[in-house]
Amino acid sequence: MENLMEKIVSLTKRRGFVFPSSEIYGGFANSYSYGPYGAELKKNIKDLWWKKVVQNRADMVGLDGPILLNPKLWEASGHTEGFNDAMVDCKECKKRYRADHLVEKATGKDLEGQLEEMTKVLKEEKVKCPDCGKSNWTDARNMNMMFKTQMNGFDGDVYLRPETAGAIFIEFKNIIDSMRVKVPFGIAQIGKAFRNEIVAGNFIFRLREFEQMEIEYFVDPEFKWEKMFEEWLEFQEEFAADLGAKKEDLRRYEHPKEKLSHYSKKTVDIEYKFPFGFSELFGLAHRGDFDLKSHSDASGQKLEYFDAQNNRRFTPHILEPTFGLDRSILVTLVSAYTEEKLEDGSERVVMKFPKKLAPxxxxxxxxxxxxxxxxxxxxxxxxxxxxxxxxxxxxxxxxxxxxxxxxxxxxxxxxxxxxxxxxxxxxxxxxxxxxxxxxxxxxxxxxxxxxxxx
Ligand SMILES: [Zn+2]
The missing domain is CATH 3.40.50.800 (Anticodon-binding domain)
Known part of the structure; x- marks a missing residue:
C-alpha cells in the first residue's frame, strides 16, 4: 500500500495535479503547489461542499474571515497558552520529533501532555532515534504550534490563524445583527490555516499550511443535540462518499471521555483508510458554550442569542463539524487511482474521479x-x-x-x-x-x- 502512495505522488506530479513547492530552490519542507488539474479538483471539492452546506440549506450562512486576527482572540481561546505539541531533539543527529509519538511507538503508552513522564521514558527505556539509532535525548518540552509574525501599526506578536473557527466566533454578533438567522443555525467557512507541526508529512496529509472547511452550528442549550450530532456524522460520511470513498474505508473514532476537553460533551473523528493506515479525515465536536463564553468574557461583549418567541436570552452551544480540504483531495486521489489490465494484454492507469469532481x-x-x-x-x-x-x-x-x-x-x-x-x-x-x-x-x-x- 505504501507503494500506492508513491504511485500517486508520481502521477500527480507528472500530470500537473500536485508539485513539490520551491523545487528550483532546492525545495521547501512539506510544501506543495496544486498544479492546473489539482487546482481544478480543489475548486470542485470546495464548490460541492459550499453547495451542500450553504446553498442548499436555509439554516446556514457563509463567511470569509481574515488569516490575521487580533491576538486577544487566541488568548481567549487558549491557543497562546495551550496549543502545544511536545518536542524532543536527538542530541546526536539534531533531528526533532514529537516526544509523545516516540513514547507511544516504543511503549504503547499515551503520555500526551505529561512532559516529565515522557522525558523519563525516553531516557530510561533507551528509546532509539528513528534516524540515527542512538539514544541521547534532550528533555521533552512544549512548543507552541502557532506561526508568529509582525504587523505594522501593531505592538507585539501577531499569529497566522491555527484554525478558521476563531474568525467565525468573533463574527457571531455581527451575523446575528445583520442576518435574519434563528437558532439553530450555522456559519460555514473555507480558508487557510497554519500550524507549525514538529513533523509534517505523508504528502498532502499533514501540512503546515493547509485549508479547512469548517462549520460552527449554534443550538439552544436545552436542545436535544444527540440526534443532530448523528445527522452531522452521517453528512460527513456522505461527503466522504461524494469524494469517492468506499464505505468500508471509513470508520468512526469516538474520543474517550477522559481525553475530551473539559467543555466537550462528545467528539468523533471520521477516519479514512489512507495508504498509510486509518487516519483522521473529518471531525465533529460538541463544544458546549466554551467558545462564545470565552470570547464574551475576554471582550466584554455579550455574545448571546435572544429567543423572542419564548422571551429567553442564552449563550448558544456549538456543534463543530470540520473538514480538511487537503485531506479531502488526498481521499479523492487515493480512491480514484485504478490500474486495469485490458483485453489486449496492455495496462492502463485511470483516475476514476466522481464525474462532477473531475478537473x-x-x-x-x-x-x-x-x-x-x-x-x-x-x-x-x-x-x-x-x-x-x-x-x-x-x-x-x-x-x-x-x-x-x-x-x-x-x-x-x-x-x-x-x-x-x-x-x-x-x-x-x-x-x-x-x-x-x-x-x-x-x-x-x-x-x-x-x-x-x-
Ligand atoms: Zn538521531
Whole structure:
C-alpha cells in the first residue's frame, strides 16, 4: 500500500495535479503547489461542499474571515497558552520529533501532555532515534504550534490563524445583527490555516499550511443535540462518499471521555483508510458554550442569542463539524487511482474521479492533426462547449496516446471529430470507465454531457 502512495505522488506530479513547492530552490519542507488539474479538483471539492452546506440549506450562512486576527482572540481561546505539541531533539543527529509519538511507538503508552513522564521514558527505556539509532535525548518540552509574525501599526506578536473557527466566533454578533438567522443555525467557512507541526508529512496529509472547511452550528442549550450530532456524522460520511470513498474505508473514532476537553460533551473523528493506515479525515465536536463564553468574557461583549418567541436570552452551544480540504483531495486521489489490465494484454492507469469532481470534463480531439477540416471542426466544438464545461483540446500524438493521458487525469468523456463528422455531424464519445464508444449528434452533445456529469 505504501507503494500506492508513491504511485500517486508520481502521477500527480507528472500530470500537473500536485508539485513539490520551491523545487528550483532546492525545495521547501512539506510544501506543495496544486498544479492546473489539482487546482481544478480543489475548486470542485470546495464548490460541492459550499453547495451542500450553504446553498442548499436555509439554516446556514457563509463567511470569509481574515488569516490575521487580533491576538486577544487566541488568548481567549487558549491557543497562546495551550496549543502545544511536545518536542524532543536527538542530541546526536539534531533531528526533532514529537516526544509523545516516540513514547507511544516504543511503549504503547499515551503520555500526551505529561512532559516529565515522557522525558523519563525516553531516557530510561533507551528509546532509539528513528534516524540515527542512538539514544541521547534532550528533555521533552512544549512548543507552541502557532506561526508568529509582525504587523505594522501593531505592538507585539501577531499569529497566522491555527484554525478558521476563531474568525467565525468573533463574527457571531455581527451575523446575528445583520442576518435574519434563528437558532439553530450555522456559519460555514473555507480558508487557510497554519500550524507549525514538529513533523509534517505523508504528502498532502499533514501540512503546515493547509485549508479547512469548517462549520460552527449554534443550538439552544436545552436542545436535544444527540440526534443532530448523528445527522452531522452521517453528512460527513456522505461527503466522504461524494469524494469517492468506499464505505468500508471509513470508520468512526469516538474520543474517550477522559481525553475530551473539559467543555466537550462528545467528539468523533471520521477516519479514512489512507495508504498509510486509518487516519483522521473529518471531525465533529460538541463544544458546549466554551467558545462564545470565552470570547464574551475576554471582550466584554455579550455574545448571546435572544429567543423572542419564548422571551429567553442564552449563550448558544456549538456543534463543530470540520473538514480538511487537503485531506479531502488526498481521499479523492487515493480512491480514484485504478490500474486495469485490458483485453489486449496492455495496462492502463485511470483516475476514476466522481464525474462532477473531475478537473476536465470533456476532451475534444480531431482524429488527425494534419487535416485542417478536422482540426477546424474540433476547434469549433471546443469553443462551443468550453463556456459550459472545463474542456480541453488535444491534437497531439495518436488517439491511443491522447486517451491514455485523459485517463490519467480522469476526464470522463473524450470526443473525437473524424471524417464521418464532416458528412453527418456526429462525433465519437468515449466513456472513461467503460471505454465504450458511441456516435452522438453534435447538437445533442451538450445535453448528453449535462445529463451524465451530474
Ligand atoms: Zn538521531
Amino acid at each position: 476536465v470534463k470533456c476532451a475534444i480531439f480531431p482524429l488527425l492533426k494534419n487535416k485542417p477540416e478536422l482540426v477546424g471542426k474540433a476547434r469549433e466544438l471546443y469553443d462551443a462547449l468550453k463556456s459550459q464545461f472545463m474542456c480541453e483540446f488535444d491534437d497531439n500524438g495518436n488517439i491511443g496516446k491522447r486517451y491514455r493521458r485523459q485517463d490519467e487525469i480522469g476526464t470522463p468523456y473524450c470526443v473525437t471529430v473524424d471524417f464521418d463528422t464532416l458528412e453527418d455531424d456526429t462525433v465519437t464519445v468515449r466513456d472513461r470507465d467503460t471505454m465504450e464508444q458511441q456516435r452522438i449528434k453534435i447538437e445533442e452533445l451538450e445535453g448528453f454531457l449535462k445529463d451524465n456529469l451530474k
